[in-house]
Amino acid sequence: MQRNVALYRCRVTTSGPRKAETIYLCALELLARDGYDNLTMEAVARQxxxxKTTLYRWWPSKDALLAAALTVAAPLRLSIPDTGGFAGDLVALGLEIGRLLSSEDTSPIVRAVLSASAARPELASVGQRFFGDRLARERVIFDRAVARGEISAGLDPAFVIDLLAGSLWTHVVLRGETFSESYVRTVVGVILRGVSSPTV
Amino acid sequence: MQRNVALYRCRVTTSGPRKAETIYLCALELLARDGYDNLTMEAVARQxxxxKTTLYRWWPSKDALLAAALTVAAPLRLSIPDTGGFAGDLVALGLEIGRLLSSEDTSPIVRAVLSASAARPELASVGQRFFGDRLARERVIFDRAVARGEISAGLDPAFVIDLLAGSLWTHVVLRGETFSESYVRTVVGVILRGVSSPTV
Incomplete structure (x- = not known):
């Protein structure tokens, strides 16, 4: 099945770190276009x-390549906001997640990757590594909020991210709604009021 | 690719409504086992x-069959709880969603369906119909809570369900965490405290 995914970033012309980055983009774009089952190391090499021997020397399998691509590819990278306040940081993070899920540039890749990892037990670890990695980077938002006395040190970052990212995923991807800043602000407001209690 | 999905419910032995129900199960189980691209009306007919002519008389396409299957197939049906209180109803609903996403019986189907609809624009309407239908049925929980004076009539059910279902999806499916009643109770507690404000 052909998908409407441009492979414009998928051409290695340099070497070193940028070379790996291009191969990651290539793998992700082929995944988005052709689906997991049709993605092969041969196709990544050709595209x-x-x-192919070089590919296999760097990554022993398609899943290894995808796991690495997910973790480091630039279009899927979230910048960690530092607005000076917890609410502002969460809104900025939510806006970035919403943009990843809805922009023409990243949405096909993110949806293909997260869907493949949800539907296929053998890929689950790839998705979990992706989320684990994201969480580790986002933890600093929570550490700063604790230091500023805005939240309790016992607040589980994963719990907050589940609510923020999960509602965006359901709203934008599963429900097909338009992504708006006002939606993100409302979600963050509910989460902040909701967790401002010693029972959470 | 062979998936570990039992097709034990996939055999038509009766006629009428139960016949359609069995065909739905068959389509969903083949989807979970083989993936969307490999699902054909031929395979559903064979299994x-x-x-096949009968299948096409009832559903003009594979997507039409999947949309119908999603909406009415028994394993994907959520019972609408009536515990006498809004918090209890949301917890019961969250437990059912968590069970759908994690039980051996339903999880492969739900993940395959929602993932396929997330990754493929042409299937998006199937997923959206599924969610629209669910939301319409769940609205009664909110109507009763408004009547009891527990929540404002302006509270958007879709907004609450996005938070509840979305956090469960991220937690259970994307993050691979174990589903627990205590997690659902915590999520519902945060949502209820969060929305108990005139600004939402």
Missing amino acids: SGVN | SGVN
């Missing part, structure tokens, strides 16, 4: 112009 | 023992 990127990199020798 | 269920129903003539």
Whole structure:
């Protein structure tokens, strides 16, 4: 099945770190276009112009390549906001997640990756690694909020991110609603009021 | 690719409504086992023992069959709780959603369906119909809570369900965490405290 995914970033012309980055983009774009089952190391090699033997030397399998691509590929990277306040940081983070899920540039890749990892037990660890990695980076938002006395040190970052990212996923991807800043602000407001209690 | 999904419910032995129900199960189980791209009306016909011409007379396409299956198939049906209170109803609903996402019986189907609809624009309407239908049925929980004076009539049910279902999806499916009643109770507590404000 052909999907409407541009492979414009998928051509290796440099070497070193940028070379790996291009191969990651290539793998993710092929995943978005062709689906997990149809994604092969051969296709990545052909499309990127990199020798298949080279690919296998760097990543022993398609899943290893995807796991690495998910973790480091630039379009899927979330910048960690630092607005000076917990509410502002969460809104900025929510806006970035919403943008990843809805922009023409990243949405096909993110949806293909997260869907593949949800539907296939053998890929679950890839998705979990992706989320674990994201969580580790986002923890600093929570550490700063604790230091400023805005939240309790016992507040579980994963719990808050589940609510923020989960509602965006349901709203934008599953329900097909338009993503808006006002929606993110409302979600963050509810989460902040909801967790401002010693029982959470 | 072979998936570990039992097709034990996939055999038509009766006629009328139960016949349609069996065909739905068959389509969903084949979807979970083989993936969307490999699902064909031929396979559904072969597996269920129903003539392909009959299938096409009832559903003009694979997507039409999937949309119908999603909406009415028994394993994906959520019972609408009536515990006498809004918090209790939301916890019961969250427990059912968590069970759908994690039980061996339903999890492969739900994940395959929601993932396919998330990753494929052409299937988006199937997923959206599924969610629209669910939301319409769940609205009664909110109507009763408004009548009891527990929540404002302006509270958007979709907004609450996004938070509840979304956090469960992220927690259980994307993060691979174990589903627990205590997690659902905590999420519902946060949502209820969060929305108990005139600004939502």
